Amino acid sequence: MTSATPERLRLLTPPLPCLVPEGVFDEFGWCASDFLELRRDARWETRTPTSGVNPAGLAFILSHTPPYLPRELAKLHVGALASDDEWALAPYAIDDATDALCLHRARPREVLSLAATNLDALMWGLHDWCHFHNHGPFTEPAWTEVQCDASALVWLWQNRAALGLDEGTWEARRAQLERVASQRFESEGLGFDAGCYARGRLITLAEA
């Protein structure tokens, strides 16, 4: 990889079963996810931890610009991973896009691909990929996020060879996301079931 020529990977993103209580999603699986195109380059790093803050170095590149998706120049967010005239979904509009893609029945991969400079950005990009294929009213945020975290971890496991990730790196992300989730449940005054993030359960789902 060089910064001049981004590497392009096709990450497999097969749909997961619903892992959360009934009613958390109103249109679960309205579009079955299958793959996500990823761009990365020589800046790729796996050190930045995954916490509850928005990641740097992430952009969903728009292949065309439907009027219902707010956009910004992609280069502002991912530099050389995008050309000067490429647009990206505005980072503040992830929730809007979740609603709009479902409303317009627009298959996410026909509109969006991902550019990420680091593993933390990829984690949240995969998490958002789950939102884009499974619509929920977001009235139960902590539970909604469980489905998206689990999907991200399962997809990361399934693509670890293509991404060049070892099991220790995956396990560190799993533990970080579990901590983030536990804080979400605490802030909603709900009990947290760590079983949702259990290593064995996620690997079983990934290898099903």
Ligand SMILES: [Zn+2]
């Ligand atoms: Zn989310």
